[in-house]
Amino acid sequence: MREDASSSQPPRSDVSAGVGLVGLAGLLGWIAFCRAFPDISTALDLPGPHARLAGPYAALCGLLASGVPMVLWSILVDKVHRRPSTGLVLGKRGPAHSTRAISFTKLTGLWATWAVIAVLYGLCRWYWDGNYLFAMEVLAYAAVPALILSVPYIFWIDRRMEEPRDGTWHFGAFLLAREEWDREKVIGHWRAWIIKGFFGAFMISILPGGFAEVVNADPAALATRPGALALAVISLLFVIDVQIGTVGYVMTMRPLDTHIRSGNPFLAGWIAALLCYPPFVYGITGAGGLLSYENNAPGWQHWLAGEPWLMALWGGWLVVLTGMYAWATVVFGLRFSNLTYRGVITHGPYRFTRHPAYLSKNLFWWSAALPFLVTNGGLLEAVRNVVGLALVSGIYYWRARTEEAHLLREDAKYREYHAWMSRNGPLTVAIGALGHAISRGRSQQPLHPAE
Structure with missing residues (x-):
């Protein structure tokens, strides 16, 4: 049965919550194993160096640790291989x-x-x-x-395909x-x-770098340094995002109902997305880039140094933002990838806003960089930084709109979800109300007659 926009619940998600959760559990278990490997290898008297497994191939094995549980859950619990959307007739x-x-x-x-x-x-x-x-x-x-x-x-x-x-x-x-x-x-x-x-x-x-950092982290040394502890947790959350996201790119398979139905057909969508990734992003936000926003802006740790409580609170805020960003990837399970339509996600953070990853990522940049606080260059440097980051956020807004246009064109379920969020999504409704209030305020400004 279809849900209409006035329903108390959004349309049913094409991915169950269990898929991402078992993938997350598998990944965290693998990270724990890699950290504990010196003790495990000593206890079992294994040959070779008894060191933590922090190398690039250990990071690559993390894809198996998260991907295999997600595949098994999808087949054994969700039975995705039986869905008509696979385009398969297994009895055929x-x-x-x-x-x-x-x-x-x-x-x-x-x-x-x-x-x-x-x-x-x-x-x-x-x-x-x-x-x-x-x-x-x-x-x-x-x-x-x-x-x-x-x-x-x-x-x-x-x-077995209906139309091979x-x-x-x-x-x-x-x-x-x-x-x-x-x-x-x-x-x-x-x-x-x-x-x-x-x-x-x-x-x-980008798999190896973050994975090695997480496996080699020393919690005891971080416990008394709130800024460093926050950065370590943020690194773990980014590893979760990258690992689950990479599995999504690898597992595009019809039997799992994770195949790419369509790529974004709009040139604007491709331009907006590619501007956010190497090598193109280097000319945008890299050192000396067109929209570089961290010039002479040392960021939150510099300005909060010597204030441990403020450091802890601000670091906690950044962890929350990164957690939302990682959560937005985890709920995709096996289906994460840019510029594609692979089904509709309506649960998790997608019940609060249609673009939780973009919103949290941009709030993180504003909160971490504090581009308006500079050590050199004065007001002009601060204005350059603020304008640069504002334009970067504008690129992400543009990217979000092109993705919406793609999905609205492809799937009736997404159209239902889009309408439902416009009425029920807490952040979507709040942001929309703010935009309407600003527009209404401008339209109601009194017109002054010419002198």
């Missing part, structure tokens, strides 16, 4: 030869897509520097297993020039794979 199992030609065409399209992405990785210089080197190493090792496993997977799934001629097939048909292909399907195929290729590499690249 025609003869292998009936879809063999389709599968060969689809494999052509898939392997050609991977080849193009590999060439782009090779040509773009930023992928061969810094954190991205780890991502390139991981993807290089994964290439051969992916090629091998794609063959049985494609043959298996094509026999998807975007990948249409791209293969275009390359082989044997059958009619649909231009829009090919464009949709490439939207999805550009998103996976661009953001997937970025997410893998």
